[in-house]
Amino acid sequence: MVWIHPGFIYLFGCLLIPLLKGKIRQAYVILLPILALIDLALMALGVFGELPLETWRIPFLKYTLMLGHVDNLSLFFGFLFIIVSLAMFVYASHVKEEWQHVSAFLYIGSTLGVVFAGDLFTLLFFWEVMAWASLFLIWYRKTEAAWGAGFRYIMVHSFGGICLFAGVVLQLKATGSIAWGFSSLVDPATHGIELPGIMILIAFMINGAVPPLHAWLSDAYPEATVTGTVFLNAFTTKSAIYVLLRGFTGFEALMWLGAIMAVYGIIYALIVNDIRRVLAYHIISQGGYMVAGIGIGTGLAVGGAIAHALCYTMCKTLLFMSAGAVLAATGTAKMSDLGGLYKSMPKTFWMWMIGAASISGFPLFSVFVSKPLIIESAVFANQPWPWLLLEIASVGTFLCLAVKIPYLTFFERDTPKEIKAQDPPVNMMVGMGILAVLCIAVAVFPGPMYHMILPAVEGLASEIHTFEHYIANPYAPKIVVELSMFFLFAFPAFWWVLREPFTHREPKMALDLDWFYRISGQWFIWFCEKPVLSFAKFVDRLTLKIASYFVWFGRNPAEALRIKGLDLRIQLEKNLDVTSDYVRSYESGLEGARQRYPRELPRLSLGASLLLILLFLVVYVILYLAGY
Amino acid sequence: MVAIDSKTLMKLYYLALVAVVIAGLAVHFMGAAPEAAEVPEMHGEEAAHEAAQEEGFWWLEIPLFAAGFAFVGGVILLALSKLGVYPLIKVSEDYYERHSIKKREEQEKEAGGEQ
Numbered sequence: 001m002v003w004i005h006p007g008f009i010y011l012f013g014c015l016l017i018p019l020l021k022g023k024i025r026q027a028y029v030i031l032l033p034i035l036a037l038i039d040l041a042l043m044a045l046g047v048f049g050e051l052p053l054e055t056w057r058i059p060f061l062k063y064t065l066m067l068g069h070v071d072n073l074s075l076f077f078g079f080l081f082i083i084v085s086l087a088m089f090v091y092a093s094h095v096k097e098e099w100q101h102v103s104a105f106l107y108i109g110s111t112l113g114v115v116f117a118g119d120l121f122t123l124l125f126f127w128e129v130m131a132w133a134s135l136f137l138i139w140y141r142k143t144e145a146a147w148g149a150g151f152r153y154i155m156v157h158s159f160g161g162i163c164l165f166a167g168v169v170l171q172l173k174a175t176g177s178i179a180w181g182f183s184s185l186v187d188p189a190t191h192g193i194e195l196p197g198i199m200i201l202i203a204f205m206i207n208g209a210v211p212p213l214h215a216w217l218s219d220a221y222p223e224a225t226v227t228g229t230v231f232l233n234a235f236t237t238k239s240a241i242y243v244l245l246r247g248f249t250g251f252e253a254l255m256w257l258g259a260i261m262a263v264y265g266i267i268y269a270l271i272v273n274d275i276r277r278v279l280a281y282h283i284i285s286q287g288g289y290m291v292a293g294i295g296i297g298t299g300l301a302v303g304g305a306i307a308h309a310l311c312y313t314m315c316k317t318l319l320f321m322s323a324g325a326v327l328a329a330t331g332t333a334k335m336s337d338l339g340g341l342y343k344s345m346p347k348t349f350w351m352w353m354i355g356a357a358s359i360s361g362f363p364l365f366s367v368f369v370s371k372p373l374i375i376e377s378a379v380f381a382n383q384p385w386p387w388l389l390l391e392i393a394s395v396g397t398f399l400c401l402a403v404k405i406p407y408l409t410f411f412e413r414d415t416p417k418e419i420k421a422q423d424p425p426v427n428m429m430v431g432m433g434i435l436a437v438l439c440i441a442v443a444v445f446p447g448p449m450y451h452m453i454l455p456a457v458e459g460l461a462s463e464i465h466t467f468e469h470y471i472a473n474p475y476a477p478k479i480v481v482e483l484s485m486f487f488l489f490a491f492p493a494f495w496w497v498l499r500e501p502f503t504h505r506e507p508k509m510a511l512d513l514d515w516f517y518r519i520s521g522q523w524f525i526w527f528c529e530k531p532v533l534s535f536a537k538f539v540d541r542l543t544l545k546i547a548s549y550f551v552w553f554g555r556n557p558a559e560a561l562r563i564k565g566l567d568l569r570i571q572l573e574k575n576l577d578v579t580s581d582y583v584r585s586y587e588s589g590l591e592g593a594r595q596r597y598p599r600e601l602p603r604l605s606l607g608a609s610l611l612l613i614l615l616f617l618v619v620y621v622i623l624y625l626a627g628y
Numbered sequence: 629m630v631a632i633d634s635k636t637l638m639k640l641y642y643l644a645l646v647a648v649v650i651a652g653l654a655v656h657f658m659g660a661a662p663e664a665a666e667v668p669e670m671h672g673e674e675a676a677h678e679a680a681q682e683e684g685f686w687w688l689e690i691p692l693f694a695a696g697f698a699f700v701g702g703v704i705l706l707a708l709s710k711l712g713v714y715p716l717i718k719v720s721e722d723y724y725e726r727h728s729i730k731k732r733e734e735q736e737k738e739a740g741g742e743q
Contacts, residue, residue, distance in 0.1 A: 267705070379688070392704075392705055395701045396709075481655045482655075489645075490701070494702065497706070502706075508718040509721050510714065510718055510719075522727070522730075
């Protein structure tokens, strides 16, 4: 049976969308992910052959591109992206703008292209398509803020693309190979990386929103359309986690960056006003766990990072869907404008709570079977500071998403009178429902997930037994009781100690590192538009003046020289205070010469012309012989 | 629709608090280890590594450490973010619009035109 790239089902399948209308289009956008899911299931069953599969090889210049590199890791991430996208398209199926669907399909299709890429050129190509396709999900909001945020988004991602391109070229020069994903870029002896690896890492860190390269995310995602943000949350950052796993597992700097990322994201998530911005910052925080897991590099950490990618993406998407439902129903996602929504949107509230319980890691909710693995791996790796930061961020996640936001949004005060809200339409509820069920199912039956991850971990990490040991009993009484205690005792920190300051709802925004390029960028544009453009205009005018002078001079050089000579003489005599009669006669002569210019050109006889030519030749020969 | 009675909820919360403290102490002092049959058998280096892991950080051996950590950690994090960081970085929502050079120039032009 011929292998079909699941990404191509999205990339080419979406071309029909603009031709379809109404219910048929709604059914079609749901059908495509189902087809891709069947394709992936057949791969997992070995219908196309045993894993790893290496297929769809295309000759390109003197290299061979490999579009289909399927192993346990890519298969797992393929499942993750397609399952989540299915729920997303159910949620977004009511959207009438067909090109928004097309953008989403191109975006997800290219993400799958990244996942199954077996060489650096293919990776680079799909990496770029991913950035550009996702841009339209932001611009489709059609607001000035969305336009600006989209512009900055693509600027940052273009920079990331340049870094990746540079890394690919340097890697090709260093190794002569474009192979990707078969071995780590981290030197096993020194645990360091070379320049090509550094460039590639910067590109991956930009997409992974690793501080200080993170600000594009919290800037752009909240400005996208209601459904656009739901799509955006899952693919760019998680595909970055996937490529980091492939290329940089065990690179210790990532452990520190990940731990800092976790706390940095949660501090911002606790203070910003817009719910979708809270969730955007929380992507950074949760990405930190996975990045830290990749950096620690043991079986438990890497297994935890892979499991977290699935568990966390499902519940984060559910949270974005709930926030989108609030935005769609009320016209705002700012907590300063909201309150008391439980009465009018109870189903949305419960969906939010399932997502919040999952992302906090309550027992029997998805993240319980992923995040503790990463935190535990920091203990086993004897890394107290990363452990502390990851634990603190865990407390913050619970307080922010399971306590603060539900309290301020759904309770605390009556809904403002101008807001008339109700639960979202059926398709949006079904989309949320699918993910809510999955969030619980994956936690109640984590076995299949762990057994899919185990072979992938074997190919990537050291100390595999740490993972095997943990997954044998993820619901050990010690873990369950400690985590329950953790949440129950964190709650009073908000409720009894610091609830009051958070109830002061201020319509304010928090400055982040994007300040540097947003302000300096403006000055750069001003510098280009004002001083640089003025100088360019001056040079332009000067060049035209010189050119027109040469044209004027060329009409009759002898007469032109006479005019210029007269001009000079008048100037000199004026300066030497020569009597005005002389000057006046020269001036009248000059005036007449200018009026008559260019006059008829002086005609020379043939002999005189030849003499002139000979003279020039002699001068030229003398200069040539003299060595000039 | 589910009716939420805050008093009942708080009572349930206190009950859960007591239950989890008792469970925490029980797990700590009775050493509730995972059943041996479910855990893969380990030998040599793995077993040594496992022994090292069992030790962990010394503070994790303090009874009810997770409870204290969660409360204190929560207070510190909330205070740091809301009372420490937020006042330093909060700006009005139109901050970037007000600091837009283009908008400022447009406003200056408009003001000049009016005069």
